[in-house]
Amino acid sequence: MNRKALVTIIIAIIVVAVLSYLFIKTAPPSASPQTTMTQTTRTTITTQTPQTTYNVIIQGAGSSLVYPQLNEWIQLFYSQKGIKVSYQSVGSGAGLSMFFQNVTDFACSDPPLSRDMWLKYNGSVLQIPWLAGAVAIVYNVPEIPSNYILKLDGSVLADIYKGSIVYWDDPRIKSLNTDIANKLPHEEIRPVYRTDASGTTEVFTTFLYKSTNGSWPKDLVGKTVNWPVISSGRSVGSKGSEGVTQIVMQTQYTIGYVEWSYAILNNLPVAAIKNAAGVFVTPSNSSIIASLEKATLPQSPLSDFSEDAYQIVYAPGENSYPITAPTHIILWRKYGDSTKALAIKEFLKWVAEEGYKHIIQGYVAPPENIRNLLIGAANIISS
């Protein structure tokens, strides 16, 4: 008797669950009447912007690195064009899976699509490295005068994070900074690293790998890294750029890598890094643009971008900042909803023409070749 009742209950629960699932699936995706956009307005879009009220919300998700800049753009774009965009900073990986599950209309990802992913969706997915930032090397050594910029190169940084350079007055740091060689203290270096999976870590370790000709091993390149220095007990792990920033600000003799905007907004000293041409460069608009211009990038948004981050890091050129990181927007070529496709085209064009004039501190508008990629993408997208 009891078992019979239990079975009935379980069957009832399954039936209700299946029915509600089917109901949700067959229900219209969203209440967006398509009457506002007709065939006539679609033809005029190429000539002039129609003052139509777009009854759609363009939804995007992904990288937390671009969130502040997108926040700025989304409000400006809404006030100028009346189109609503919403963006969630859930992290690059989650953003991509939401995009491929068709929950969002675009994704932002710091790394580009991997070659396998790109081959799988070849021809139906567009990607553009539409914004660039940099990884800043920040430090807290009170003995270094505030008007002096510490100089470091890839091999010294690699040895600091390997644990083989222990003290701030190591001869190799002294030889890079001859002006303040006698001021460097005999104190242990405390390297700070990110404990969470992060594109920042991937860019930084890619730089270590490229700039040391592989003496920083390839299997120590990635979003999370088993840092060799951890075994020395001198290092400190922290979550997020905000966590690393806090530790470097509060603890003396630390060194860490953070998103550039955190270094600017917290007034942390930023080291100059030796680039591929042998020049010491600090992150700045011009030095980041230089490395984007010098890197060889694909010419069409439909191409395979899987190598571009590797190209941009440690790019050739005297002015190039070596730890520059692009971040990508990923879009469909075709959107089922014509209103949505038009709204997205508008957004891409607006970013290329107007948005790049409103770049906030810590980000850099890409050079001309990448703007053309955006315009190109806007022309390719259709409904």
Add this chain to the structure above:
Amino acid sequence: MYKWRKAKDRIFFAVILILSIIAITPIIHLIVVTLANGLSVILRAGPSFFTSIPPTPTSKEVGGIAPSLVGSLMLTALALPITIVIALFSSIMVNEFPRNPLSIAVDVVAKSLASIPTIAVSMVVYLLIVVPMRTFSTLAGAVALTIVSLPYAYTYFSTYLRSVPEIYREAAYSIAMSRWETIIRIFLPIIRRGFLVAVLMTMARILGETAALLFTVGRYRIGVSTSILGPTDALPLLIFDYILTPYRNFQEIAWGAAALLLLAYLIIFIATKLAVREVKL
């Protein structure tokens, strides 16, 4: 001898006092810091804190939290009644028919729901509602919140129902009341203050839940959304996102929103304390 006993009593009292101060210091510190940081932002922004949208990193104005505030209220308005109705009726059923297999199943499920991490609830609702609907929505958020708060509401209701002495039931039956009348006329009036406490505590739970909303509501912040099938935002999500950015005005908004949530909590908790104190059988 007497003096020594008195001294021991004093020492013991002092130790207890010190320990209790140590125990409540972090809470007092939290309340003071959040209110000090948050209220100054709210005062500076004035009423626009409740009516305008969040700032951009470069904007000079303080901005506001209107989208998240409306979102949180909508989510609560949707999730709270559903939770209360389900929790009340299931707890009545479990209380009336404790040996029925359905009651046993409900009891086990409700208790195990409480131990599921809320982020997992968020993922499940994302797969079952957000992906098929192809959009984030208030509805998905409300469903996630219902799942998260249901076990708490159920536990409150069943605890209060069980606290009613059996003699009341016997008395009701002896004057020929049916089972249903007994519940409506005797049990519910006796636990009415407990009912209020359960509703308020569930509401607090719903207002403060963050992880369940991560993949469900959509963080729509450029305008106030009143659509149930469209994306919206919630106060805890706004705080979570903005406090982690390096921008001062973002952090200020997060402090303001945190102070507002804390005030709502304090009001709810004081209300529940007042309600509990007057419980008489």
